[in-house]
Amino acid sequence: MEGGKGGADAALVEMRGIRKSFGNVEALRGVNFRVNAAEIVGLLGDNGAGKSTLIKVLSGLYGADAGTFLFRGRKLDWTRSGVSRARGLGIETVYQDRALGLQQSLWRNVFVGRHIHFSSSQFPDWGLIDVAEERRVTAELLARMGLGGGRLTPDTRAGVLSGGERQGLAIGRAMYFDAELVVLDEPTTALALSEVDKVLEFICGVRERGKSVVFITHSIDHVWAVADRFVVLSHGLNAGEWTRGALTLPELTARLREVAL
Known part of the structure; x- marks a missing residue:
């Protein structure tokens, strides 16, 4: 059953206790994740941490096996989701290798x-x-x-187009279609420094328009430059969450190394 309208102070998206398995493999084992309005969230973790599965659930590509999904405080059944439904809410995803038809x-x-x-x-x-x-x-x-x-x-x-221009066009396309939340999968991978700076500028521009971003990356220094909050996954579980002012870049890097062990 779908819930009623959420309050004005509700998170844009909130996912509670999200589980997703593929056969005997538990990719997500009760993950909690939220994104507030006009916020950039860095989603971090080693390979196999569950980041890709989580954003595919968020974007409607996968239905959740269990858990609660709320959009602006309104509970939705996300076990039978879909990309078109997520887009209807304003959730747009730009995957690293599939942003454009070249x-x-x-x-x-x-x-x-x-x-x-x-x-x-x-x-x-x-x-x-x-x-x-x-x-x-x-x-x-x-x-x-x-x-x-x-x-x-x-x-x-x-x-x-250069790599940075491709990301910029994909972000611009999402904003044209009234995205409330833009999910970016490794948007700065294999880019020159000047290209990285341009993509980070595009990302900040989304926040300046009052919209939100989930920034998935292995490049800690890139996400550090723009994110308001950092969420770390490890082996399909939450392993840490910090706001930007709570720790330094070296401290964040050290925390990531610890959870990867």
């Missing part, structure tokens, strides 16, 4: 699966894509995100 144009990437169609009064029941409008919106998005320095157009193939 052989496709930028405008097609922005609107893949969610195209703008001509109004039914003009073309009833045809479902025709309004390509001109999608190109116009993409051009505005490129300018708003400061991508390409004028060298990119909506018809540019996504494969020519």
Whole structure:
């Protein structure tokens, strides 16, 4: 049964006692996780800690086996979730290796699966894509995100973008579709320092718009630069949680080493 409306001070997303197994393997063993409004949360942990499984439950790709899921304080049944349902709540996920179709144009990437169609009064029941409008919106998005320095157009193939530009476009796409929460899976991996700085700027821009980010990474110094709070998983369990002012970067690094043992 779905709960009633949450209060104004409720967390944006709260997950309590989340469990997820694959056969005999328990990937999540009662994880608690929350994200507040206008907050960047760093989700950390070693390989196999459960980070990827948790964000796939959060994004609706997997249903939870057990646990409680609340959105703005309203309890939802998340055992039978779905990506479209999560997107309907404003949860958008950018996976490391699947952010864009590199052989496709930028405008097609922005609107893949969610195209703008001509109004039914003009073309009833045809479902025709309004390509001109999608190109116009993409051009505005490129300018708003400061991508390409004028060298990119909506018809540019996504494969020519740098790694940082690809992340920027994916983040911009999420914001265009009114994301309340953007989940980023290793957004700074294998990027040059200047590219990392640009992606971190994009991430801070999401928070400045009053939206939230979950930043999954192995690059502790990158997430340290922007996150408000850090949540650490280990072997499918919560292993620690700290606000930014509660410890130094060396202390956070030491804590991560301890839980990885």
